[in-house]
Every structure is written in structure tokens, then in C-alpha cells.
Amino acid sequence: MVTPLSKGVCKLTATGYDCSDQNLQAVPGPDGLPSATKILDFSFNHLPALYNTTFSRLTQLVSLDLTRCKINWIFENSFQNQKHLESLILIGNTLMFVADDALIGPLALSHLRLSQTSMDDLKLIPYNNLMSLETLELGDNDIHSLRGLQQFNWKKMTTLNLQLNAIQNISAAEVAVLQNGRGLSMSFKSNSIVYIEPKAFELVQFNSLDFNDCFSEADISVILAGLAGVKTNILSLGVFEQSQPSTIKAQSLQALCDITVKDLRFQLQHFSDITDTPFHCLSGLEKLDLTRAHLDSLPATVGQMKSLSKLILNENKFQNVCHTNAMSLPSLTALSMRGNQHKSLLFSDGCLSGLSKLELLDLSHSKLLTGTECCEIQLTGLSQLQKLNLSYNSQMKWSALPFREVSELRQLDCSRVNVTYETQCAEGGPFQNLHHLKWLGISWRFLNLSCQSNLLEGLQNLEHMSLSGSYFKDGVISNPEMFKHVPLLQNLVLSDCGLVSIDRNMFTHLSKLTHADLSGNRLVVVYTNVFYSLEKVLLNFAMNDIKIVDLDSVKGLGEESKLDLSDNPLVCNCSNVEFISWMQSNVNKMTNTDRTRCGESREALTDVHLNCTSFGILGIGLVIVFIGIAFIIIWKVREKYKQYENV
Known part of the structure; x- marks a missing residue:
């Protein structure tokens, strides 16, 4: 059913107007x-045809998204009236006819997206x-050949998507026309290539x-032969x-x-014999990605x-x-072995000692074994290392x-490593x-908090x-002296x-703290009094056991502060009415x-309406009423007594 035009269907957003998914048949x-x-x-929306009057009133358009508007x-x-139009999105429209002069008007159309438009020939694109x-997206169509590339200006084009x-x-x-371009990003992803003429892309950058x-x-050699003479940053x-299995031979x-x-x-490629791979041909290579390439060694x-x-x-399976x-x-x-899939990965002494320029080492999620102790010997020679990721491994003794x-x-x-650290x-x-x-990031077992005062010593620049x-013994975090060594901590x-x-x-030493995440614990109280300041801080108490919130714990939050109490079993009755009112x-x-x-009810607190009477106010009112009644009775008795005296 198509909805006729109605006032106010478009919403103002941070960048423009959103009229999407309103079943509109006109602007x-x-x-x-x-x-x-x-x-x-x-x-x-529903725009079967576009005419020169469809958008004639919107002369200032810079970006127009017409995805899946049933345009034919x-x-x-x-x-013609959109002189400033830079981006036009027509994704998901079955285009049966596009006039040669359809795009006449915009003076600087830079981005044209025609994915899933049933295009089967590049020549059908209105090149005038x-x-x-700069960007032409033609993915997920039925284009069979590259005839027609010459109609575009390759000195401007930066992205061509033909996946x-x-x-x-x-x-x-x-x-051949691509030789006129410089720095083009081109995608043939998921095309079933059969043949590329040898050196077809020669001299293209x-x-x-x-x-x-x-x-x-076709074998990968067919594609590589067609790319002979090419220069590219990324290949x-x-x-x-879900791809059909294939194996790459060294030759x-x-x-x-x-x-x-x-x-x-x-x-995800398979290599029949990685040993004979012609690495000597890659003397200028700066980055090699062999993710999940079924490898257990490199020669x-x-x-x-x-x-x-x-x-x-x-x-991989090292x-x-x-x-x-x-x-x-x-x-x-940079060396990354994240998610190694062998039953364990041994990090032996001196394996990387010659890598004096290494700045990043990622051995996370790899069931890492480090021998009797870690990690002084294993990291020998890595004096320039700046990022080390050992997270999500099993056990490690430091x-x-x-x-x-x-x-x-x-x-x-x-993080998530069972670290044993024995020291006085x-x-x-x-x-x-x-x-x-x-x-x-570290997951620690705080068994003896009296010994943790020096844990963070030396980290004066930690943010x-x-x-x-x-793990904290008995679920209690104490000993605020632990944080005195990290005065610049923000998160x-x-x-x-x-x-x-x-x-x-606990956190009185953390005067720079702006974000504290205490979610997923078993707290029943909103601890805001433990922080140095509440003027500008994000406090996350989500997924705890908090039922009732003391108003005094939240009313001190500054205008730039935020509190997250989501997924707590909050009580929605008169015992919590002050907080609910404050939150709303x-x-x-x-x-x-x-x-x-x-x-219990799962109703959003912003929608809760309670009719609660304050017993304190009610009590005061009753006292006043009783006093008033007593005064009246006494007055009447005195008046009656005076009458008897007069008699």
C-alpha cells in the first residue's frame, strides 16, 4: 500500500533530512x-519513475539517497536543478531505462552508486x-565485459567497484584506458575469472x-599473468x-x-608447498597477510x-x-599470530630476539605456553616494542x-589470563x-590485598x-593505596x-577519572561517593543487582556526567519513587x-507513573487537624463554662 503525501513525515537529523521507509510516492x-x-x-519509498520535476524544488541538494525506491x-x-549534487545513491533499483541525459545538471557529481540495479553493460551508464x-559502484549486477570504460575520466576516478x-x-x-589513472582502487571480487590477457594491466598504477x-x-597463475607489469599498493x-576450495602451487x-x-x-588460501614460494620476488613487499592460510611453519x-x-x-596452526x-x-x-588454532602455541626463549624494530606483537587467543616463567627471556631484544597483546590465553607465571x-x-x-605473580x-x-x-589490560587474582599497594608502581602515565x-577476595575492593601510582588514569x-x-x-586518588565501568558485578548500591568528582564522569553500573537507588547518590551528578543503570532489577514502587522521579x-x-x-514488569523507567503519598506530609497534616479539633473543643468548653458562670 502506498501512502500519500503527509506533512511532517521527514525527520531532521544531525546531517540533513530523513524521509526513508515512509512509502511515499512523491517528494x-x-x-x-x-x-x-x-x-x-x-x-x-515508491518512485517508479524520475522526471525533471521530481526534485525540481530541492536546488541545494548535495547528497541524495534513493536506495530501493522501486525506480525503473x-x-x-x-x-537538472541539482547543480550542487555530489553523491547519488540508486542501489537496489531495477533500472529498465536510463536516458543518456539523465544526469545532466550536477556540476560536480563525484559519487555514483548503482549496485544491484540490473546493469548488464557499462555502456548503459549515462556518461554525459x-x-x-570519483566513485563508481556497480557491484552485484550482471556486467559481462569491461567494454565502455573509456567513457569515464580516469584522471579523477579513485574507486571502481565491479564485485x-x-x-x-x-x-x-x-x-588500456586505466593507464590514464593514478591510485585507483578497483574490485573484481567474486567474479568467476576464466582468462586475463597476459600483461593486460601493464603500466597501470x-x-x-x-x-x-x-x-x-581458473588457476591463480592466470590472474597473476594478466597483472604482469602492474604497480599496486594492495593486492x-x-x-x-563459502568459496570453492582451491590450492595454490608454488609455480x-x-x-x-x-x-x-x-x-x-x-x-584463507591453501598452499601446497609454502617452502618453494618465490619470496625472492617480493623484496619490495611491506606487508604480507596469511590469515587462516592453513600454515604450521614458514621457511x-x-x-x-x-x-x-x-x-x-x-x-593458523603453528x-x-x-x-x-x-x-x-x-x-x-608488526607480527600478529592472533587466534592460533593449534592445541597450544609455545613461545620459546629467544625466538624473536633479532627483531630490534618490532613495535607490535599480538599472541592473543592462542593457548600460549611460556615455560616456567614469562616474559623477560621471551621478549629479549625487543627494545622498541610498543604494543603487546597476550590476552585470552590460559595460564602464565610472571x-x-x-x-x-x-x-x-x-x-x-x-586480559583474561590467569597470571601467577609471586613476590614479597x-x-x-x-x-x-x-x-x-x-x-x-589485566585479569588479576587479588587474594591478598595488603600486598597490592605496589602493584601499579611505575605507571605514572597510565590513562x-x-x-x-x-577476582577480588570476598567480592570486596578495598585498599585505595593501590591507585596512588596512576594519578593520570582517565578510564x-x-x-x-x-x-x-x-x-x-577507593578512588580518591583518581582526580582525572572520567569513565568507570562497574558493569556485570553483584553490587546492590550505586557507589558514587567513592569517586573524586562527579562533575564530568561516565559511570556504568549496568547488569548489577541494584533494586533501589538512594536519591543522595545521584543528585550530585554534574550536567556533563552520565549514569548507566540498564539491565538492573530496579524496583518500581513507592520505595523507589524519588529516584524514578529524578531520572524522568x-x-x-x-x-x-x-x-x-x-x-518485574520490564516497563521502561521513563514511562513509569506512580501515585505515592508522602507519609511524612500526611502525618504532619493529621497532627495539624488534631490540634485544630482540640482547640475548637477547648474553646467550646470554655464558652459553655462562661455561660454557667454568668448564670
């Missing part, structure tokens, strides 16, 4: 949509007045080339989980010797990639970090000063040499700390720690109000 009049509108979302026909000069085009089409053959003549999931009909040659990669590339991606010949600075080995042979890559600045070798660390994540109470903490650390998932996360109580002086008057100080509900 609203001036009362519903101002003529000066610059950004308009008109998607999911676009006639001449449909946008597209000389300023999910029916392109099988590419000739040198069709793509790309920013990125995407041939992911293009190997169902993607991966597959997806199929020989054509890499004729390609200049900085960032090469082989996600020593990876050292031939002299310029490689980033190596991504996520979700048994030992040493098996990456990363130590033979002296220029390496030496007295585990990060002695990496004093330049800015970010350390050991009088000694300094494990981080005492990490004076530059800004971000710390963010997550203790999520830590503190204590979620999912099983807390039932907080010492009232201070919605601007609450977050996630849609999930701040009554524990």
Missing part, C-alpha cells in the same frame, strides 16, 4: 521538507556530465586491486569460507616477480623479503613462535620483572619500569586500565569482577534508558 512539499535541504535520505525509469534531465566522477558481476574475460584493449574469490574457474588474492606464484606490490593478502627463505615490516599470521622464522626479517615492525626488556611499551593487554609485599610491582605505558574479569574498567562492595575511599527529570544524565527497566 513532500515545503511544509514537510525545506527547499534548502542539502542531504536527503529518501530510501525505501530515469528520464532526461531528472537532476560524469567527468568529475559480484559476471566478468570472465579481460582483454588488454578493454583496460593502482592503490588497490581486489581479486578475492575469483578462482573457481588481495584471498578466498572466503603458480612465479608471476609475482613481474608485479610491484606493497601489501599482499592471501586470506627460512621468508628472509628474502627484506622490506617486509608487517606479517599477519592469524588463525606449534611454536619460532616456526615463523620471523627472526630472519630484520625490518619487521618473573619478578616480566617486562624488563620492553620498557618502551605504550599498550599491554593481558615490600618489593615493587611487575610494571615498575613501564613509565611510558598508556593502556593496561586507561582494564581489570575486567579480575577504569572493573566489569565482571564479582564485586559486592567498594571501599568508600534528568534523562540527559542517563544512558541506555531504553534498557533501564523495572525488574
Whole structure:
């Protein structure tokens, strides 16, 4: 059913007007949509045809979204009055006819999105007045060839998306015009490529080339032969989980010797023999992504990639970090083995000792084994390391000063790791040499809080700390001296720690704190009196056991402060009426109000209406009434007594 025009269907947003999904069959009049509108979302409405009068009143349009408006026909000069139009989105419309002069009018149309429009020929695109085009999206259509590319201005074009089409053959003549471009990002993702003429893309310079999931009909060597002579920053040659299985043979990669590339991606590919891969052809490669490439080792010949600075080995099957042979890559600045899928990953002593330039090391989610102690010996030689992620591993025993070798660390994540750290109470903490650390994540077992005063010693520049998932004895966090070493801390996360109580002086040292996350605990009280200031702070008490909120605990919140009480079993009766009334008057100080509900009825607190009488006021009123009645009775008795005296 199509809804006729109605006043006020368009909503003003932060960037423009939203008239989407209203079943409109025409553009609203001036009362519903101002003529000066610059950004308009008109998607999911009903406009079977576009004429030169459809948007004639909206002369200031800069961006127009017509996604899935059931458009079939676009006639001449449909946008002749939109001189300033820069972005036009026509995604999901079955275009049966588009006039050659349909886009005459905009002087600087930069972004044209025609995905899922049933296009089957590039020549059907109305190229008149597209000389300023920078982005052209034609994904998920039925385009069979690249004939027609010459009609566009490739000196301006930066993005051409041809993914999910029916392109099988590419000739040198069709793509020769791309030599006029510089820095183009072009996607052929999920086209079943059969043949590319050798050296078809020779002398073309790309920013990125995407041939992911293009190997169902041809060997990867066919694509690489067609790319001989090309220069690109990024080359993607991966597959997806649902892609047809394929295996890359070493000889199929020989054509890499004729390609200049900085960032090469082989996600989810299978390699028949990684040992014979021609790494010598990749001496200029800076980043190699082998995510889930079913690898358990890399050969020593990876050292031939002299310029490689980033190596991504996520979700593979390595048994030992040493098996990456990363130590033979002296220029390496980032190594990621996140989510290793073998039953365990051994981090042996000295595996990475030659990587003096390494700045990032990610071994998270990998069932890491570090031997008897970690991590001083394992991190030897990594003096420039700035980001270390050891999170979501099993158990780890730290030496007295585990990060002695990496004093330049800015970010350390050991969250969800069962850390054992044995030291005397009088000694300094494990981080005492990490004076530059800004971000710390750790899950700790606080069994003896009297020994934790020095835990954070040395972290005077720390700004963010997550203790999520830590264990506090008896669910009580006390000993405020623990935080005296982090005076610059701004964000503190204590979620999912099983807390039932907080010492009232716990955070008095944290004068810079602006965000405290205490969600997912077992707190029954909103602890606001434990913070240094409530003027500008975000407090997250979501998912606790809070039922009744003391008004005194929230009325001190500043205008720029926020409180999150979502997913608590809040009581919605007269015992909580003062807080409910306060919240309804201070919605601007609450977050996630849609999930701040009554524990039993699940009604949003913003919608609760209670009829409660104050027993205090009622009591005072009754006393006054009784006094009044007593006064009247006494007065009448005295008057009657006077009458008897007169008699």
C-alpha cells in the first residue's frame, strides 16, 4: 500500500533530512521538507519513475539517497536543478531505462552508486556530465565485459567497484584506458575469472586491486599473468569460507616477480608447498597477510623479503613462535599470530630476539605456553616494542620483572589470563619500569590485598586500565593505596569482577577519572561517593543487582556526567519513587534508558507513573487537624463554662 503525501513525515537529523521507509510516492512539499535541504535520505519509498520535476524544488541538494525506491525509469534531465549534487545513491533499483541525459545538471557529481540495479553493460551508464566522477559502484549486477570504460575520466576516478558481476574475460584493449589513472582502487571480487590477457594491466598504477574469490574457474597463475607489469599498493588474492576450495602451487606464484606490490593478502588460501614460494620476488613487499592460510611453519627463505615490516599470521596452526622464522626479517615492525588454532602455541626463549624494530606483537587467543616463567627471556631484544597483546590465553607465571626488556611499551593487554605473580609485599610491582605505558589490560587474582599497594608502581602515565574479569577476595575492593601510582588514569574498567562492595575511599586518588565501568558485578548500591568528582564522569553500573537507588547518590551528578543503570532489577514502587522521579527529570544524565527497566514488569523507567503519598506530609497534616479539633473543643468548653458562670 502506498501512502500519500503527509506533512511532517521527514525527520531532521544531525546531517540533513530523513524521509526513508515512509512509502511515499512523491517528494513532500515545503511544509514537510525545506527547499534548502542539502542531504536527503529518501530510501525505501515508491518512485517508479524520475522526471525533471521530481526534485525540481530541492536546488541545494548535495547528497541524495534513493536506495530501493522501486525506480525503473530515469528520464532526461531528472537532476537538472541539482547543480550542487555530489553523491547519488540508486542501489537496489531495477533500472529498465536510463536516458543518456539523465544526469545532466550536477556540476560536480563525484559519487555514483548503482549496485544491484540490473546493469548488464557499462555502456548503459549515462556518461554525459560524469567527468568529475570519483566513485563508481556497480557491484552485484550482471556486467559481462569491461567494454565502455573509456567513457569515464580516469584522471579523477579513485574507486571502481565491479564485485559480484559476471566478468570472465579481460582483454588488454578493454583496460588500456586505466593507464590514464593514478591510485585507483578497483574490485573484481567474486567474479568467476576464466582468462586475463597476459600483461593486460601493464603500466597501470593502482592503490588497490581486489581479486578475492575469483578462482573457481581458473588457476591463480592466470590472474597473476594478466597483472604482469602492474604497480599496486594492495593486492588481495584471498578466498572466503563459502568459496570453492582451491590450492595454490608454488609455480603458480612465479608471476609475482613481474608485479610491484606493497601489501599482499592471501586470506584463507591453501598452499601446497609454502617452502618453494618465490619470496625472492617480493623484496619490495611491506606487508604480507596469511590469515587462516592453513600454515604450521614458514621457511627460512621468508628472509628474502627484506622490506617486509608487517606479517599477519592469524588463525593458523603453528606449534611454536619460532616456526615463523620471523627472526630472519630484520625490518619487521608488526607480527600478529592472533587466534592460533593449534592445541597450544609455545613461545620459546629467544625466538624473536633479532627483531630490534618490532613495535607490535599480538599472541592473543592462542593457548600460549611460556615455560616456567614469562616474559623477560621471551621478549629479549625487543627494545622498541610498543604494543603487546597476550590476552585470552590460559595460564602464565610472571618473573619478578616480566617486562624488563620492553620498557618502551605504550599498550599491554593481558586480559583474561590467569597470571601467577609471586613476590614479597615490600618489593615493587611487575610494571615498575613501564613509565611510558598508556593502556593496561589485566585479569588479576587479588587474594591478598595488603600486598597490592605496589602493584601499579611505575605507571605514572597510565590513562586507561582494564581489570575486567579480575577476582577480588570476598567480592570486596578495598585498599585505595593501590591507585596512588596512576594519578593520570582517565578510564577504569572493573566489569565482571564479582564485586559486592567498594571501599568508600577507593578512588580518591583518581582526580582525572572520567569513565568507570562497574558493569556485570553483584553490587546492590550505586557507589558514587567513592569517586573524586562527579562533575564530568561516565559511570556504568549496568547488569548489577541494584533494586533501589538512594536519591543522595545521584543528585550530585554534574550536567556533563552520565549514569548507566540498564539491565538492573530496579524496583518500581513507592520505595523507589524519588529516584524514578529524578531520572524522568534528568534523562540527559542517563544512558541506555531504553534498557533501564523495572525488574518485574520490564516497563521502561521513563514511562513509569506512580501515585505515592508522602507519609511524612500526611502525618504532619493529621497532627495539624488534631490540634485544630482540640482547640475548637477547648474553646467550646470554655464558652459553655462562661455561660454557667454568668448564670
